[in-house]
Amino acid sequence: MDDDSNQQEAIELLQQLGLKEYEAKCFVALSRRQRGTAKDISETSDVPRTRVYDAIRVLETKGLVETQHSNPQQFRAVTIDEAINTLRSEYVERTESLRSALGGLEPADSAQTTDATHExxxxxxxxxxxxxxxxxxxxxxxxxxxxxxxxxxxxxxxxxxxxxxxxxxxxxxxxxxxxxxxxxxxxxxxxxxxxxxxxxxxxxxxxxxxxxxxxxxxxxxxxxxxxxxxxxxxxxxxxxxxxxxxxxxxxxxxxxxxxxxxxxxxxxxxxxxxx
Missing domain, CATH: 3.30.870.10 (Endonuclease Chain A)
Known part of the structure; x- marks a missing residue:
């Protein structure tokens, strides 16, 4: 698998894990470098520079990106292992919330059900x-x-x-x-x-x-x-x-x-x- 394919697959997987397209592209772009400005990220990710800041703000909130308040601001992605652990924790939390929500639903069929052993x-x-x-x-x-x-x-x-x-x-x-x-x-x-x-x-x-x-x-x-x-x-x-x-x-x-x-x-x- 070449570099472009790896990058595209990473972006798609991040979207499946809940990130929006620009957020995924910005994170992947930062993962390829030690640090970068909004301009650097825009050039690497093809995300419009005006949208980079919004994406970075979300990534920072999720614990996936760190910010250095210099002039201009510098950003860096957390390590791959840290990112995976963060995303896994969020995924588990969401699935547990889903379990709770589904378990709290009132049954639409009020009739008593029994296990059908011949189905x-x-x-x-x-x-x-x-x-x-x-x-x-x-x-x-x-x-x-x-x-x-x-x-x-x-x-x-x-x-x-x-x-x-x-x-x-x-x-x-x-x-x-x-x-x-x-x-x-x-x-x-x-x-x-x-x-x-x-x-x-x-x-x-x-x-x-x-x-x-x-x-x-x-x-x-x-x-x-x-x-x-x-x-x-x-x-x-x-x-x-x-x-x-x-x-x-x-x-x-x-x-x-x-x-x-x-x-x-x-x-x-x-x-x-x-x-």
């Missing part, structure tokens, strides 16, 4: 599916069986979550579709049982025209299931990940996956499959 819900996109995966892992009290169909799914964050689950007494079993992936997982999680899945359809479909690839299959406490996949045709795999989620011991989807998982584990235990 299946669709999920889309890596962020939502990863979040649901984390929720299931952190909520498990007895057993977690996870089959990983693609190496991109096994992140440091996922490894930490599985390790934490095991440490609180949950029986964690992880399956991999290949020996190489099993080795990678075992190196990261040496105290967790890892096996090569006997379910060949997870890695590849028996249908020639089917390009779907199972990316993860998670069974939590034998009563909640999450299955996700993407197609080989999509370039950005994780962004186009699709998933289904079901809960309830007698949910048909959960029952089917539970039996498939048991089959995969039995195949792994077969002496003929030993290394």
């Amino acid at each position: 299946v819900w669709a999920l889309s996109g890596d962020q939502g599916i990863t979040s649901r995966t984390q929720q299931l892992i952190e909520g498990a009290t007895d057993e977690l069986i996870l089959v990983i169909g693609h190496e991109s799914i096994f992140t440091d964050q996922l490894a930490d979550q599985l390790r934490a689950a095991q440490e609180r007494g949950v029986n964690v079993v992880v399956g991999a579709v290949t020996d190489d992936l099993r080795t990678t997982i075992r190196e990261s999680l040496p105290d967790i049982e890892v096996f090569v899945s006997g379910l060949e359809w997870i890695e590849r479909s028996p249908l020639p025209s089917d390009q779907t690839e199972i990316s993860r299959l998670l069974l939590a406490d034998r009563e909640a299931i999450l299955v996700s996949s993407f197609t080989e045709a999509t370039g950005a795999r994780r962004e186009h990940e699709q998933g289904v989620f079901g809960r309830g011991f007698d949910n048909g989807l959960v029952a089917i996956v539970r039996r498939l998982m048991a089959t995969g584990l039995q195949l792994e235990d077969d002496p003929e499959n030993d290394d």
